[in-house]
Amino acid sequence: MEKTKINITDEVVIHISDMNKWFGNFHVLRDINLEVRKGERIVVCGPSGSGKSTLIRCINRLEEHQKGSIIVDGTELTTDLKNIDKIRSEVGMVFQHFNLFPHLTTLENCTLAPMWVRETPEKEATEVAMEMLEKVKIPEQAHKYPGQLSGGQQQRVAIARSLCMKPRIMLFDEVTSALDPEMIKEVLDTMIQLAEEGMTMICVTHEMGFARQVADRVIFMDDGQIVEQNEPEAFFKNPQSDRTKLFLSQILGH
Amino acid sequence: MTKIAFVRKHAIPPAAPPITEVGAVGWLKQNLFSSWLNSILTILSLYFIVIMLWDFIPWAYGGHWNTKSLRECLDLDPDVACFSVLAARWKQLLFGLYPAEEYWRPTLTFIFLLLAIVPILFPKFFKFFWFSVIYPGLAIWLLWGGSFWSVSIVYIGLALGTLLFLVLIRSYIHNYVIAALLSFGFTALFFFIASDPIVKTLDTILPFSLPFVESLKMGGFTLSLIVGITGIVASFPIGILLALGRQSNLPVIKMICVGFIEFIRGVPLITLLFVASVLLNYFLPPGTNFDIVLRVVIMVTLFSAAYMAEVIRGGLAGLPLGQHEASASLGLTYWQSQRLIIMPQALKISIPGIVNTFIGLFKDTTLVSIISLRDPIGLASTIRADQKWNGIYWELYVAIGLMFFIFCYGMSQYSQYLERKLKTDK
Numbered sequence: 001m002e003k004t005k006i007n008i009t010d011e012v013v014i015h016i017s018d019m020n021k022w023f024g025n026f027h028v029l030r031d032i033n034l035e036v037r038k039g040e041r042i043v044v045c046g047p048s049g050s051g052k053s054t055l056i057r058c059i060n061r062l063e064e065h066q067k068g069s070i071i072v073d074g075t076e077l078t079t080d081l082k083n084i085d086k087i088r089s090e091v092g093m094v095f096q097h098f099n100l101f102p103h104l105t106t107l108e109n110c111t112l113a114p115m116w117v118r119e120t121p122e123k124e125a126t127e128v129a130m131e132m133l134e135k136v137k138i139p140e141q142a143h144k145y146p147g148q149l150s151g152g153q154q155q156r157v158a159i160a161r162s163l164c165m166k167p168r169i170m171l172f173d174e175v176t177s178a179l180d181p182e183m184i185k186e187v188l189d190t191m192i193q194l195a196e197e198g199m200t201m202i203c204v205t206h207e208m209g210f211a212r213q214v215a216d217r218v219i220f221m222d223d224g225q226i227v228e229q230n231e232p233e234a235f236f237k238n239p240q241s242d243r244t245k246l247f248l249s250q251i252l253g254h
Numbered sequence: 255m256t257k258i259a260f261v262r263k264h265a266i267p268p269a270a271p272p273i274t275e276v277g278a279v280g281w282l283k284q285n286l287f288s289s290w291l292n293s294i295l296t297i298l299s300l301y302f303i304v305i306m307l308w309d310f311i312p313w314a315y316g317g318h319w320n321t322k323s324l325r326e327c328l329d330l331d332p333d334v335a336c337f338s339v340l341a342a343r344w345k346q347l348l349f350g351l352y353p354a355e356e357y358w359r360p361t362l363t364f365i366f367l368l369l370a371i372v373p374i375l376f377p378k379f380f381k382f383f384w385f386s387v388i389y390p391g392l393a394i395w396l397l398w399g400g401s402f403w404s405v406s407i408v409y410i411g412l413a414l415g416t417l418l419f420l421v422l423i424r425s426y427i428h429n430y431v432i433a434a435l436l437s438f439g440f441t442a443l444f445f446f447i448a449s450d451p452i453v454k455t456l457d458t459i460l461p462f463s464l465p466f467v468e469s470l471k472m473g474g475f476t477l478s479l480i481v482g483i484t485g486i487v488a489s490f491p492i493g494i495l496l497a498l499g500r501q502s503n504l505p506v507i508k509m510i511c512v513g514f515i516e517f518i519r520g521v522p523l524i525t526l527l528f529v530a531s532v533l534l535n536y537f538l539p540p541g542t543n544f545d546i547v548l549r550v551v552i553m554v555t556l557f558s559a560a561y562m563a564e565v566i567r568g569g570l571a572g573l574p575l576g577q578h579e580a581s582a583s584l585g586l587t588y589w590q591s592q593r594l595i596i597m598p599q600a601l602k603i604s605i606p607g608i609v610n611t612f613i614g615l616f617k618d619t620t621l622v623s624i625i626s627l628r629d630p631i632g633l634a635s636t637i638r639a640d641q642k643w644n645g646i647y648w649e650l651y652v653a654i655g656l657m658f659f660i661f662c663y664g665m666s667q668y669s670q671y672l673e674r675k676l677k678t679d680k
Contacts (some may be wrong), residue, residue, distance in 0.1 A: 089585030098576075103598050112594060117585040117586060166583065
């Protein structure tokens with residue numbers, strides 16, 4: 001399948017330079033340098049504990065970095081709470097365990113943030129939410145509670161919930177890892193659709209098929225460092241570092 | 255050797271269960287007579303229930319209602335109840351020493367109470383919430399009396415303060431803390447300087463007041479309800495704030511909350527009540543007349559707020575971290591996420607514990623009899639001190655117990671209704 005590259009612009013939306021993070025004494029991210037341009041689709045992979053989730057959680061400050069700088073959409077992440085809330089409303093995130101709000105219906109999950117953060121009127125927020133639920137192909141579940149949906153449906157609602165904020169960037173943190181094999185495809189299809197529409201995406205995932213199909217760039221991390229990054233074609237055919245070769249042989253070997 | 259290949263050609267249709275497993279027979283078999291041991295226990299329990307009721311029913315049903323004293327009862331029939339004490343003293347049990355010609359005031363307050371809690375308990379009636387807001391002032395005015403304006407001025411002051419806060423936020427200052435401090439200062443100034451002259455003027459122009467009734471006259475169930483309901487209403491928000499404070503990242507706030515909770519929980523309520531009734535006067539400037547009922551209400555509130563905080567903390571701990579992360583990642587602020595995401599779920603988990611604390615608090619109001627306030631238990635001793643009723647125990651305590659049971663059972667039933675209503679996982 002031919003990938004649509006026309007969307008990528010020169011505008012840099014995420015600029016990470018010399019970023020370091022520690023958990024206590026444990027040096028979890030080391031000298032991370034990364035530039036993401038608008039419309040770019042990036043897949044981050046690597047063995048568990050390599051810091052890939054921590055990296056994308058730093059981008060919306062769910063984790064705090066201790067050294068270096070992260071600039072998202074022209075705003076630097078500092079301890080200023082106003083900046084953090086502003087960036088978070090521009091950056092959508094989807095989690096491994098969905099994290100839907102169980103006391104609200106699917107529709108309320110989707111309208112809550114637009115109504116409270118963006119102060120969108122309820123009617124308009126509902127229209128946008130229904131549009132997004134149609135995009136992820138579950139408008140008929142709008143009035144059910146998350147507990148009544150399957151894992152795949154919940155994850156699609158979680159994607160719709162993020163999209164309702166009309167984010168400029170989407171972060172996906174191992175969104176298919178907690179799903180039954182039959183449900184992985186419906187979530188990946190949603191993500192592929194989103195990628196084709198030109199959304200800027202950073203996906204932490206082990207789905208190499210997805211990486212091949214949609215990514216503009218694949219980043220391999222190990223021990224808190226970016227070890228290798230390349231276009232998917234070259235990355236899979238011709239990995240340079242020994243760590244990457246070993247990882248790929250383990251993950252693609254069977 | 256058997257073949258292992260198998261293909262089902264016809265699906266088995268669903269069939270009805272055997273007759274012995276459903277309906278009344280099935281229920282009896284499953285629950286009361288499932289085994290020899292269970293059958294013996296069932297029969298034994300039935301036997302004990304019967305022998306208890308065998309004595310209690312004739313005692314209660316044949317009770318006297320119209321005698322003048324306990325002696326008269328015993329002369330008529332010593333084996334049945336002497337409810338005449340209730341007939342003679344029921345007004346006192348309900349209203350304490352409240353002046354008889356003013357009984358309509360606590361009665362009206364109670365009726366208004368029922369109306370005021372409806373909008374809080376049932377969201378369908380939330381449009382009448384304004385009544386729940388004015389109720390506290392109304393109740394204070396009805397019960398204690400005095401000038402109508404001296405209660406209204408509190409509402410006027412608070413309303414002006416809130417209005418100022420909203421205006422400041424909307425147009426001039428966008429910092430919540432500064433706006434809150436300014437409007438708080440304004441409200442305080444209003445109460446110190448302006449409120450007295452305004453009340454005096456209104457009193458002369460439009461006198462509107464009820465005869466004053468002092469706190470020591472409050473008693474009976476009126477007192478239990480005053481202390482219990484105020485304690486419940488006030489301890490709930492304080493408990494929420496303490497629970498949040500205990501989880502705070504700010505060390506000073508956390509320390510204050512932990513210290514408060516641990517101190518209050520570590521001290522018996524009776525000690526706190528003694529402090530309220532006796533010791534507090536030593537610390538206050540001489541001549542200060544700090545109302546005894548108010549002092550007791552404050553102590554009971556603080557006491558149950560500490561328990562409430564721990565119950566709610568349990569609910570907070572039961573929430574997955576992902577809920578905090580999801581609401582943060584959508585750009586909700588701390589308070590928005592607490593109000594819309596965290597608290598609704600944490601409180602739902604804690605409903606049984608919260609109601610447990612409420613019921614405990616309501617029954618603990620009887621401890622005020624120890625500092626010689628006349629709640630129903632205190633009144634029971636007063637009534638026995640009367641020569642006519644000296645020696646009567648059962649009838650009084652059964653009646654008092656029944657009254658408390660009605661309120662507590664009501665709370666328990668409401669909590670179960672709420673749990674069913676908020677169930678969203680099935």
